[in-house]
Amino acid sequence: MKDVLIPATITDAISQGSWVDPGPERLAELLGLARRESPLRLFGDVEHMQRIHQLVGGRHGYVDDPEFCMVRRVSDRESPSDPRVAHEQAVFFGGSLIPGDDAFLVLDLSRPGGADAILWLDWPRGPPNRWISLGSLSSLIARLDESKGGG
Numbered sequence: 001m002k003d004v005l006i007p008a009t010i011t012d013a014i015s016q017g018s019w020v021d022p023g024p025e026r027l028a029e030l031l032g033l034a035r036r037e038s039p040l041r042l043f044g045d046v047e048h049m050q051r052i053h054q055l056v057g058g059r060h061g062y063v064d065d066p067e068f069c070m071v072r073r074v075s076d077r078e079s080p081s082d083p084r085v086a087h088e089q090a091v092f093f094g095g096s097l098i099p100g101d102d103a104f105l106v107l108d109l110s111r112p113g114g115a116d117a118i119l120w121l122d123w124p125r126g127p128p129n130r131w132i133s134l135g136s137l138s139s140l141i142a143r144l145d146e147s148k149g150g151g
Contacts, residue, residue, distance in 0.1 A: 003050045004091055007107065007115040009137055011046060018145040019044070024097055030143045031105075031118070031134045038101040042094045052092040052104075062102065063087045068121070069130045074110045084128050085119065086110040107137060 013019040022030065024039030031040070043049050055061060062068040071077055074086045085108045094105030106119045108131075118134040125132065 004053050004089060005109070006046050006049055006091055007109070007137075009115065009141065010049075010091070010093060013141045013144070014045060018141055018148065020144060020148055022144060022147050026147060027094075030140060030147065031120070033120070033134070038103040039097040040094050040103060040105060041097050042105075043092070049091060049093055052095065053087075053090065056090075056092060056104075057087045066127055067130075068102075069128045082128070083131060085131055089114070105134075106131070 010019065019042065021027065021042040021044060024041060025035065027040050027042065028035055028037060033040075043052060056068075056070075057063045057072065063070045063072055069083070070085045070087050070090070071082070072086075073088050077084060077086065085106055089109040091107040091109065092104050093107065096103040102121070103123070104121045106121075107117065108114045108119055111117065116136045116138055118137055118140060119131040120134050122130050122132045
C-alpha cells in the first residue's frame with residue numbers, strides 16, 4: 001500500500017511551527033465540536049499521518065468495515081454523490097485520544113476542495129453519512145497559529 005501525499009498546507013504548517021496540538025478541549029473549540037465528543041488530537045508529523053493511513057487501510061483495517069463509511073478507491077464509490085471517504089486519497093491528520101473511540105479528522109483529497117475540507121467521523125449519524133464537514137483546514141491552521149500566540 002502506498003503512502004498518501006500530505007498537502008503542502010499541512011507540511012508547511014508543521015515546518016513553520018503552526019501545527020501544534022492545542023490539547024483536546026481547545027481543539028474541540030477550534031473545530032466547533034461539543035465537549036461531549038471524543039477528545040481529539042492532531043497528529044504531530046507526516047510519519048504519524050502515514051502510519052495511521054496504513055493502519056486504517058491495512059489487511060483487516062477500518063476501511064473494510066461498513067460502519068467507518070469508507071471505500072478503498074474512488075472507483076469503489078457507487079456514484080459521485082456517495083458520501084464515503086476514499087481511503088487511497090484520505091489524509092488522517094487527527095484522531096481520538098481514547099483507544100476504541102475510533103474518531104478521525106480527515107481530508108479526502110478525491111473531493112473538490114478536499115485538500116482544505118476537514119471531515120470528522122460522527123458516530124451518532126447513520127452509515128453511509130457519518131463523515132461531516134467541520135470547515136476548512138486553512139482556517140484551522142490560522143486559528144492554531146493565533147492560539148499559539150495567546151489569541
